[in-house]
Amino acid sequence: MTENSLGSGMAFSPDGTKLAVGLAAGPGADASAGRAGDIALYDLRTTTRTVLREHRSPVRSLTFSHDGAILVSSDGVEHPAAWRVATGTVFARLPAQHVFSVAFGPSGYLLAGSADDRGVYLWGLATGQPVRLPTLPLAGRYAWTISAPTDSKLAVADGNGAITIWDVRRRESLQTFQDRGRTETVSVALSRDGAMLASAGFNGTIVLHNLEDAPFSGFAAQVKDLKISPDGTRVASAGSDGTVRLWDTDGEQVAVLSGHPDEVQAVAFSPDGVRLAAVTRNNIVTIWDLRRGRHATRPIVSKGVGASTDVAFDPGGRLVAAATLGPFVWDVGDINNPTDITARFPAQIVTSLAFTPDGHRLLGASVGGFVNTWDVTTGKLLSRVKSQQGTVQDIAVSPDGTLLATAGDSRSVKLWDAVTGSELAVLHGHTAPVQVLAFSRDGRRIASAGDDRTIIIWDTVTHQRVTTLSGHGARVRGLAFTAAGTLLSGAEDGRIVRWSFDLRAARAYICATAGRELTRQEWARHIPSERYDPSCGSPPSR
Structure with missing residues (x-):
């Protein structure tokens, strides 16, 4: 078999007996041999060659159905064509333009097509005529290239280099990987069982992902916060992609809470673990009903003038507080009618906050190194202590309510007596501002992390450093201890790491x-x- 002028489209039938090749013959070429836009269809058993003529531009993509009965072709300009292989005739034109890639799955008649300016198209051809299926919510991103679909999954590489695995039945994103940079991914493939992903690109590498075994994987967004539910069974991560992802403690993703209008900066579980509050950078607080996977009430708009940085439930689950360059507090006892009670609290700049375990006090840390304490019932400012740490980036209270910890731009962590407000210890070891703190569930350890990309574990009794953990490639923004005593960390490198002691x-x-x-x-x-x-x-x- 010899073809003098080939296009970029080529496909074997699943049984290996037929080969379809797109032709790109130029002016003056022998018309009987084929012209630009034609398809040469070979029967490899007999070496018979048939020319299929329908397109006016060179065919860029070809795909056979699982039984070899249907061939679909696309040229990236006009509507893709569906052919009956037995007769070599077109039986349908698929209503979509600029489709440069088409692919059937290994079973059934699900067909996927990608158009870099219009996203992903899905059709069902089981009835012999194409049925347009609901599209994937790509949120305006280009579909740079796609895989062949499996029974329920499809891999889509967008123009920013992110590869997302989609559940095509539920139209939900399952996992995302950032294998390379913008417009650099040229090919993606899923294994027949959907357990493996391969991607190749202009940087000369092939990246393989095991989609089943890697814990806390399948996303490329920066992790802005990390929390564990009170019963220790669920992990929530806040992402720069506007999602909250829920995981079990083994790292398997169980749900994605999407639709937030901006980066999610912080999350908090209610004391009973039934609800989750998420606050976005543009000051929108969303309270989720985790049993139903939907909003528990309408999104709450904070009146803060700066970016939101923290959110917390009080121990009774009745109050939600958010830090948006000030404390904003709502009574959500009637979840259908949240009441803004912020006016109860004197205005102060606040970037991080926490309720004491008894629910009587609200603590707020702020620029200038101040720690403010308010009476929750009256809103009265009980104390205002200067920590001498520069800007206080985070504040944490031990589970028994006896210790208070502050993290600052001074690269230090301070421990305080939560009752008297007296300073107990200054913990030095970080080489850059400390962004986040977390007490272990027994209160015997505290973890600190931040801009130096390391995590330090401290003994809260001896005030000594227990260990230093390194491995993140960017600022660490989330820390949480599990009920078993392991530590989870999330960073702006898009990774969640589980650390065992x-x-x-x-x-x-x-x-x-x-x-x-x-x-x-x-x-x-x-x-x-x-x-x-x-x-x-x-x-x-x-």
Whole structure:
């Protein structure tokens, strides 16, 4: 078989007996051999060649149905054509323009097409005539390239380089990966069972993703906050893509709460875990009913003049407070009619807030290093303490209500007596502003993290550093301890990492992965609370 002028479209039938090739013959070419827009259809058993003529521009994409009975072609200009392979005739034109890629799945008659200026088209051809199916909500993003659909999944690479796995039946995004930069992905493929994703691009790499095993994976947005439900069964992550993702503690995604009008900056579970509050950068508070997966009430618009940075429920679940360069508080006892009670509290600039476990006080940290304490019932300002930490970026209260921790731009963490307000300790170790704090559930440890991309675990009794965790590639914005005592961290590198404090398991993993023991310097940096004790059986690298 020889073709002198080929287009970019080519496809084998699933049984391997037929080959379809798009032709791109120029002016003066032998018309009997085929002209631009024609398709050469070969029967590989007999080497018979049939010319299919319908398009006026070179065909860019070809795909056979799973049984080889239907061939669909697209040229990126006019409507794609559906052919009956047995007769070589067009039986339908698919009503869509600029479709440059078409693909059937490995079973059924689901056909996907992508147009870089119009998104993704879906058709069903089971009846012999194309039936237009609901489109995917790409929110205006271009469909740069697509995979062949599986029974329920489709991979779409957009113009920003993000690859999103979609459930085509529910029209919901499942996972997102940022394998490369803008407009650099040229091909994506899903395995027949939908368990593996492969992407290739102009940077010369092929990236493989196991869609089933990787915990806390499948998204590319920056993580702005991280919280664990009171019963310890659910993890909520706030994303720069305007979504809140819900996970189980093993890292499997269980739901995506979308539709927020801006980046989600912070999230908070209600004390009973039934509701979740999310606040966006543009000051919209959304309260979700997690059992139904929908809004519990209409979105609440804060009157704050700056970007929102924090949100919290009070221990009784009746009040919701948001930090939008000031404390804004609503009574949501009647969830259908939230009441703004902000006027109860004297105005102060607030960037982070927390309720005390007894529900009697609201704490707010602010620029200038101040920590403000209000009486929740009366709104009276009880105290205003200057922390000497520059801007206080986060504030946290221990589970028993006895300790208060503040994180500041001064690169320090301070511990305070939550009752008397006296300073107990200053914890030094970070090399950049500290953004986030989290107490363990027993209150014996506190984790701090921030702009230096590291996480430090501190002992709240001895005030000593227990360990330093590194691995994030950007500012860490979320920390949360699980009921089992492990730590989850989320960062602006788009990663959620689970950290175990089982030293024996960690050493076994290091030995298996690195093939050596940590050096003394590495041990001192990462496990300073433990005596150096190499045990891999091979000497550390010097």
